[in-house]
Amino acid sequence: MRLDVFLSPREMSPGAVQGRVVAVIDVLRASTTIAVALSNGARSVIPVESAEEAMTTAKRFGHGEVMMAGERRMLPIPGFDAGNSPGDFTPETVSGRTVLISTTNGTAALMALQGARDVVVASYVNHAAATTMLRLAARSDSDIAIVCAGNEGHFSLEDAACAGRYVRSIGRLPSPARNDAADACVLIDRKYGDNIAKIFEDSSHGKALVQAGFGADLVACAAVDSHPVVPIYQERQITRLGPDRDR
Numbered sequence: 001m002r003l004d005v006f007l008s009p010r011e012m013s014p015g016a017v018q019g020r021v022v023a024v025i026d027v028l029r030a031s032t033t034i035a036v037a038l039s040n041g042a043r044s045v046i047p048v049e050s051a052e053e054a055m056t057t058a059k060r061f062g063h064g065e066v067m068m069a070g071e072r073r074m075l076p077i078p079g080f081d082a083g084n085s086p087g088d089f090t091p092e093t094v095s096g097r098t099v100l101i102s103t104t105n106g107t108a109a110l111m112a113l114q115g116a117r118d119v120v121v122a123s124y125v126n127h128a129a130a131t132t133m134l135r136l137a138a139r140s141d142s143d144i145a146i147v148c149a150g151n152e153g154h155f156s157l158e159d160a161a162c163a164g165r166y167v168r169s170i171g172r173l174p175s176p177a178r179n180d181a182a183d184a185c186v187l188i189d190r191k192y193g194d195n196i197a198k199i200f201e202d203s204s205h206g207k208a209l210v211q212a213g214f215g216a217d218l219v220a221c222a223a224v225d226s227h228p229v230v231p232i233y234q235e236r237q238i239t240r241l242g243p244d245r246d247r
Contacts, residue, residue, distance in 0.1 A: 002143045003170060005163050005181040008150030009112040017145045018115040021137040023122040023130060023166060024233070026149035027158045028205050029084045030106020031123040031231075032221045033069075036086040038240040039126075039227035041095035042067075045238040047107035051077050054100045067094060070102035074212045077102065086125075086220040109149035110233055117142070121231035121238060124162055124196060124221065129228040131169040133241065138170050146182070157188070157203035161196075164189030196222040 006012050025031055034045050048054045051070065054077075058066050069082040069089075076083030082093070084103050101107060113119050118137070122130040137144055146166055148159035164185030167178065171186075192199050200206035200218045209217060220226075230241035 001138060001141045001176045002178070003138070003146075003167060003176040003182055004144075004179040005146045005148065005160075005167065005185050007148050007155050007160060007181050008153050009109050009147060010150075010153045011181075012112065012147070015115065017113055017147070019117050020143045020145045021118045021120070021134065022113050022116040023120050023134060023144070023146045024106075024109050024113065024149065025122050025146065025159045025162050025166075026103070026106030026109060027123050027162045027221055028156075028200065028203070028209060029086060029217055029221055030101070030103045030149065031121045032125050033084055033086045033089060034101070034106075034121045034231050034238055035123055035126040035227045035229055036220070037089040037094050037099050038231050038238070039229045040089055040091045042089070042099050043096055043239075045099045045101055045231070046236065047110045047233075047238070048100055048102045049107065049111065050102060051080070054080070054102050057100055061098060065097060067097045067099045069099055070107075072104060074104075074209060074214065085214060085217050087216060105149040105151060109147055110238075113147065113233070116145075119233040121233060122146070122162070122166060124165075124224045125227040126225070126229050126231070127165060127169070128225045129230050131166060133230050134166065134170050138176065144170065144176075151205050156205055158199050158206060160185045161188045161192055161199045194224075196224070
């Protein structure tokens, strides 16, 4: 089996994830926020490309059934119920509701994964849970791809470091064939170890979030295994893998 990392969706050639099990990572902040929302009781999360699509989609739901969330240039979209801060998605705000979310990087990465067999939303906060699914895929000899959302099409340190942690966890099985990006991400993860706060401190997006007043988000995004859910993206919505949802 193969285990490849793509450092941004732009790196993927047509068919790159065809038939593969894919983990998509946007640590700061979409994949973290999605895991938090589902962990706290959201019925589902639907990624949308634009604010306009979110408003159109919201009309299909009854009053109180939907929550609109998202950001542009890190800031909450005007008129939406929440931005992209994990702390906005408490049990009180999301329980039983469908979250429509549009973000600069994460939702675009999800929508680029045409032809994937399964797509799991991965981050630090659900690392062990998501790894369990990916290791099961590896044991069945399925090819795996890890796609970093990056930052507006470019490399992001935090996504690469998180990808490296997943590569190392999956790679404890008989060694899969890996691309250079997977090996590079492992080196980054080893450099920082468990000092995730330092990763965010060194990353350009982490610095920008602090400057924009979202320093508390970095603490939430660094809380390893704090929300042990497996968010599965299928048929344009993300739901929590569990006894009430078949793969």
